[in-house]
Amino acid sequence: MVRLQFSVQLAYDVLDDASDFVFNIQAAKTQCQTVVDEHLAISQTIDPIFFTEPVSGNRMLRLQARRGSLVIRYQATVDIRHRLSQPEQLYETPIADLPSEAFAYLYPSRYCESDRLIHMACREFGTMEPGYGRVLAIQKWVQQHVSFHSGISCGTTSATETLVERAGVCRDYAHLMIALCRALNIPARFASGIDYGADPTLGPPDFHAYVEVMLSGRWYLFDASGVTAPMGLIRIGTGRDASDTAFATIFGNVSSYAPLIEIDAFDDSQRGIVIPVHCEHALSTADCDA
Amino acid sequence: MVRLQFSVQLAYDVLDDASDFVFNIQAAKTQCQTVVDEHLAISQTIDPIFFTEPVSGNRMLRLQARRGSLVIRYQATVDIRHRLSQPEQLYETPIADLPSEAFAYLYPSRYCESDRLIHMACREFGTMEPGYGRVLAIQKWVQQHVSFHSGISCGTTSATETLVERAGVCRDYAHLMIALCRALNIPARFASGIDYGADPTLGPPDFHAYVEVMLSGRWYLFDASGVTAPMGLIRIGTGRDASDTAFATIFGNVSSYAPLIEIDAFDDSQRGIVIPVHCEHALSTADCDA
């Protein structure tokens, strides 16, 4: 089991009388990821609305803030009991056996234009043996063909643009990997979270974007950018792409500060709590049925 | 009340041993649209799987067909009791009052890149009085600035491309109108259906794409291309854009024939059944709560 503790602090200057925010910063609750404790603090006295998206299970927080400073601080401790599978036993689920909820993750989305990548995906990966190995080959391809550069891509950058420009950040790696999987009729979705153990030379801890791919009827974790051990990923939200899983969507005249994020791993082998490491297994943290 | 009868016939040659299909051709069931009778015939002896998408309520039909000819024929009679509203009383719902389900229709999607159209939408429509009138102005703008041409756009064409090329079909009009609404923080979604009363010089009856925009907390009908009276629209499916509402999604080696569609309106004024006409009211056929 992995036990991770993290905190997120988001700070804004609200410049209008009332601005609306939708946040998705709370740790997801799944059969594998348990929220041991959590605490949310909002600097303004507001009654937020909490709701859970019916399809994704994302935990959303809506509020309307007044003019002035707004600081949201959330911290949580989560236990993750990964479902481990032998990679060589994982197969690509036949269309006829896909759960109905998976179809949405086969179709193109804003930043994953899989409908334009069919020839490319078939040519590069079409003759490979279907299964976990092929998905891993897609992840490796993306990792090897895209350079990590901040400042080249932006919030409107999509998978086809990343395929051309070959540079971006974790979000761009994820979008391209997802689009390639979908182009091969493999369901793939976007996940936002926090990662433990990222290379500190890449910058301070930040939100991370990664990928879940359905194999053998279950969603398995892949870090498209290859910077993080999947075992160190805390799930916050999932969706078709980044448009579904922004940590903050802002309606109004607001200036934002950079998020402040901290993450730590517990190490208590006597109680079976281990530090996340790279491992040879395929990992899943999603609910059984999706 | 409007009573419409329509039939859809889809024909394929399945070239592989087994090909999977997902259809969305059955008339939607909403508080306003009642399916009086319906009949589905499948030429092969297959047990299809019927399921309803939890968010959209779209009625889906999955099946795996064998090699050979496959013909799907569906016909239905539907009664539509439109909810009529005075346009001048409809307001743009404040973000703080939006139902949570509406947020997905504020975000950009594959064919509606609203995140790239914010400047354009604000410049063209930003100073207009919010409300039904502004949404109608967007619809008129799209209708006036795009030429109806088949063969210029294709299945991968998106709203920004239509804004540049200024030519397309109903799907393209709908995508552009939706993207402009979302760029102004007005929830808008894509609807697929069949329309009664289209100009026969535009071709034989076909599937139609139109738009639903949330005003005063309810979804109102707009025909972005302006060719059809909204009163004559039968709803089949709704979604974020065409990627969610394809009438047929095909997995396999299949050749397709053009769909054959027929539609008729009943006229029985004694029983309050009228032929669809253009009217000055705003019309809604969606369920109350979404």
Added chain:
Amino acid sequence: MVRLQFSVQLAYDVLDDASDFVFNIQAAKTQCQTVVDEHLAISQTIDPIFFTEPVSGNRMLRLQARRGSLVIRYQATVDIRHRLSQPEQLYETPIADLPSEAFAYLYPSRYCESDRLIHMACREFGTMEPGYGRVLAIQKWVQQHVSFHSGISCGTTSATETLVERAGVCRDYAHLMIALCRALNIPARFASGIDYGADPTLGPPDFHAYVEVMLSGRWYLFDASGVTAPMGLIRIGTGRDASDTAFATIFGNVSSYAPLIEIDAFDDSQRGIVIPVHCEHALSTADCDA
């Protein structure tokens, strides 16, 4: 007559042993624009190669710099005797009467994808009376539909992107205006230069991009962004778009500083030298024959 004096200072750190540069910073020499005096200083002792592009007449400067600091300083005094025409007498040159050299400026180029704007241009401007008035209408349309913002567009931004995003800098305004003219079969080309009299709130003096359109067989000046009186434009280079007229093209590992530019106008009415002002005439500074 207008007499303008300007200076350009370009500074670089050359990080490799040898880096190649191609500069286009010298004032153009045309029948209307005379270089009264000019001075070029290069901080490294290098023998540059001067050459004139055969089609455009652009005055190019090539050199290979050594590792270390490189500063190029150019200053010139130019006299401009504008050819003034009555706008209402200028006609769009029939294709059959176009000089052969003009055809290159009818075709799409990297940043002016006129081939994608034919429907749009015909719809917005197709029914207008051809002539100077129509070209001015295109310029006004671009000025009114695009917001001046630095930081939104970049070096790879093209006219169709500006038509979507509706924000950019002088270069983007020029590209969009050129693309719209070409889509209507009106030859249009990109000009780089320095402008006198720009609004100082838009920033310090800088290189400027403007447009030349062929009317009545001659190239007339238009400032697509509308910030400058055409009378205050000094020509440096012309081309199909910005890809032809970069002030500096760098091959090698070089870091660049922002250009330093100064410009002044002489005022000596006794000798017929006037300060540039907005005027009602159409202005040309190109050679008669092109």
Added chain:
Amino acid sequence: MVRLQFSVQLAYDVLDDASDFVFNIQAAKTQCQTVVDEHLAISQTIDPIFFTEPVSGNRMLRLQARRGSLVIRYQATVDIRHRLSQPEQLYETPIADLPSEAFAYLYPSRYCESDRLIHMACREFGTMEPGYGRVLAIQKWVQQHVSFHSGISCGTTSATETLVERAGVCRDYAHLMIALCRALNIPARFASGIDYGADPTLGPPDFHAYVEVMLSGRWYLFDASGVTAPMGLIRIGTGRDASDTAFATIFGNVSSYAPLIEIDAFDDSQRGIVIPVHCEHALSTADCDA
């Protein structure tokens, strides 16, 4: 020496009173390609204007046709004495040694957005030994990664789109190869012509697009699509991309028929005339100085 005879027949219905045409169908004249005889027939009695583009040497034909049928028929016999070079001796010309005329072919153009492919080109080809081998590797990469399909790309398709879609025709292969070369600072240009010896299963003889790359200060022939032996290429025109070298540019309301093209090779070994074959040498047909 290779002696090829070809004919081109272009047929149109001119629907307006006067429509303008610019043709580029005549065989180029270079130091290596001699036009032994040629004949041009125009079905209407018109005086065409012949002109040669100063930079490219393209032989252009302008005319204004009257309403009715217009048929242009051109046939020629050309002798091509290829300049043969040992591939391993050809080097990439250092920027400092490039002739000034070559710079235009380093910059991005309408269909060759090399400015967006710098990361991709450096990542795929940046560590290879510069020279003919690297250019051949680019050609092979394009050939292997793009599928030949007509009907997927169109007249507005550019290199970045082909890189995404991975399907196209000879024009698209050429554009992508050119863009990749330029992204590595290797001058590359687009050539239009007729090819002898194409695979007849790909369709009837047609215009062909190929590539010329500057190596060791001279332009060498590459068939990006790999379908033709470079020895069988007749040059018609060269330019920055297809926008410069259309075989027909039409201004007016005209409907076009498919071009009819024939080509034959002479075989007279006694006089040293051989049938074009694949060979190991690098071939050039351009003038010495460009």
